[in-house]
Amino acid sequence: MRFRVKRELLTEAVTWGTRCAVARPVTPALGGALLSLTGGEFTVASLDGESSARITVAVEAGVDGAALVSARLLVEITKALPDQAIDVELTAGVLRLRCGAGRFGLPTMPAEEYPRRPELRSSTGTVDPAVFGAAVAQVAVAASREESLPILTCVRVAVEGSRMTLLASDRYRVSRCELPWQPADPKRTGEYLVAARPLLEAARAFAPIPAELAIVVDDDAFGGGTIGFTAAGRQLTARLFEGTFPPMGRLIDAPRPAAVTASAAELTEVVKRVALFADRLTPVVLRLEPGALTVEARGAQDAEASETIEADYTGRPTTLAFNETYLLDGLRAVGGPAVTLSFDDPHKPVSLSPRGASGSAYVLQPVRVKDQLTE
Structure with missing residues (x-):
């Protein structure tokens, strides 16, 4: 195998193609990257038994061949090379890279020991x-x-x-x-x-x-x-x-007649601030009143926080409580400028969805809170 390639192109190919190499392999071959050149097409591939990665890029035509080398060492070397053309050549069981005045040699492993890669059929x-x-x-x-x-x-x-x-x-x-x-x-x-x-x-x-x-x-x-x-x-x-x-x-499709809508970005920032006062076992509480949503949390030694934002809500006063992490995950996941929380009962799953959007939802089980947090 022998060819010339731009440093940027080689780095891109190596970074992508080695992403599934095993970091701590039981056998050295599983920590390797399989390189091959066929008719001006250079391929880098790796696998870990559950997943695989492969990329093919066009390079200057050279001598076809294949080599199995350490993925970790290959990545480190290519990233450290100067921004110049790189000559790659396989000789005497060593993959040699020449870039400017630098010379680097990577020992190879028997390519036949590498597991068979998946060959996929036509697109679904x-x-x-x-x-x-x-x-x-x-x-x-x-x-x-x-x-x-x-x-x-x-x-x-x-x-x-x-x-x-x-x-x-x-x-x-x-x-x-x-x-x-x-x-x-x-x-x-x-x-x-x-x-x-x-x-x-x-x-x-x-x-x-x-x-x-x-x-x-x-x-x-x-x-x-x-x-x-x-x-x-x-x-x-x-x-x-x-x-x-x-x-x-079916949990997503359950009817939820009550709903409150607020700015997704504003609610996310408020939850982040208020949650600083919650300890590991304390949920974040959302108090709903007509036109307003108040986020509360309490922590150790009487630490507490509360912040109110405008919200589109016309129902009776209601309190919802959630695990802070799960609530923030949901707010980030649904996206959109506004988020709607739909519910039937404060103790039943609550749906988060972008206002006016269909086909997208995040349903979260509320947390039961002690009386002193909800009174």
């Missing part, structure tokens, strides 16, 4: 990467972090016709978002469980790329079901989970 459908990124960010925040409940660490991705629906829940909250997508087969329907962490990483990675994002669902690749994301020569894949997601969607 396409979606706007920015819209998809925003939807995943809204929903993934509600996924559980408890590994003892693996199904709840996933996001349910459902497709039907030209609509995609994302849903996640950790039992204390539920988040759902619907978005348009272009299916390759308009009649295809399906539900897929994807671990929230790699899904969120993929959504963030592709969001700024100005190219249509293709999504591939392959029931056979990677030793089981796999979902892949591809755009502009980049690819990320994640293993699909088996199982059935709990029917959490």
Whole structure:
């Protein structure tokens, strides 16, 4: 393998292509990055057993070949190189990089020891990467972090016709978002469980790329079901989970006749300030009165805080109490200039949604508070 490449292009390829390399591998090969050159196309790939990354970029034509090197060392070297053209050559089992007056050699590992990478089939459908990124960010925040409940660490991705629906829940909250997508087969329907962490990483990675994002669902690749994301020569894949997601969607669709609407940004900042006075076990309290919303919190040694903002509310005085972190997650997730909190009973799940928006909601279970906090 021998070719020349710009330092900026090599750094981009290495940064993307090594993102799934194992940081502390059981065997050295799993901490490696597989490099290959075929007809002027340079590819960097990595995998960790659950997910994989690959990027292909065009370089000056050279001698084709492949090499498996330490991903960590490759990243550190490429980032440290000066901004000059880099000559890359594989000789005598060493990958040599020459940049200006610098000479660097990376020992290689047997490429045949590297696990087989997933080869995905044709696209299942396409979606706007920015819209998809925003939807995943809204929903993934509600996924559980408890590994003892693996199904709840996933996001349910459902497709039907030209609509995609994302849903996640950790039992204390539920988040759902619907978005348009272009299916390759308009009649295809399906539900897929994807671990929230790699899904969120993929959504963030592709969001700024100005190219249509293709999504591939392959029931056979990677030793089981796999979902892949591809755009502009980049690819990320994640293993699909088996199982059935709990029917959490019904909590979102439950009728909630009472509602209060306020500025999302203003309410978020007020909750942040007031929550400084709450201790770990004390919730943030929202007092609703016609035309006003008051946020309160109490902490140790009689510490307390209260702040009132304008709100569109015409119902009877009501008190809602929430876990501070979950409430802030919901306010950030729904987005939009104004947020509406809809409810039926102060002790039943409350829905947060952007005012006037449909298909997007975050449902949160209120906290029961002691009498002295609600009187």
